[in-house]
């Protein structure tokens with residue numbers, strides 16, 4: 747039984763593109779969540795045999811709890827979704843817009859260790875454009891969850907499709923998984939690449955090639 751759980755963890759098999767959240771995920775407020783995580787993390791450290799009276803360690807459970815809720819897993823809560831403001835495409839720029847090399851940090855949901863890398867986003871406006879910094883913020887929002895890379899890619903792709911009101915959206919994520927480099931097979935050189943192609947990017951090879959050419963430019 748445990749064997750198959752380990753296998754799924756290491757093979758990084760994703761399920762649906764929705765993060766598997768319980769219906770009551772946000773009944774508890776953030777303050778209470780921090781208190782509970784602090785308590786349980788202290789317990790984990792205690793079981794490991796660490797002396798929680800030590801000056802260097804005693805603040806760790808609270809620090810970890812705050813980091814989980816306010817930073818690295820803040821993207822679980824829809825209230826933290828960046829507000830998206832669209833602008834009219836006044837210049838009638840009808841070509842693709844590519845925002846490349848967006849650095850992001852996430853955590854693998856099977857081991858809770860970091861995934862980090864670059865996201866490249868492209869879209870073709872159908873009348874509206876989005877502020878460039880919002881593109882980064884949306885990527886970081888979905889990355890701030892326990893994730894699998896396939897799901898992260900799809901969540902970002904679906905979000906831009908919805909916000910921009912166009913199917914013409916492409917996402918490529920090129921990421922490094924610390925659960926592969928720092929443990930397990932300990933391969934420090936491998937990266938994982940995933941893609942999402944909608945609309946023209948899916949149906950028109952030329953659009954896809956153009957996008958790939960932009961992101962390979964230095």
Ligand SMILES: [Zn+2]
Pocket residue numbers: 755756854855856857858923925926
């Ligand atoms: Zn992992």
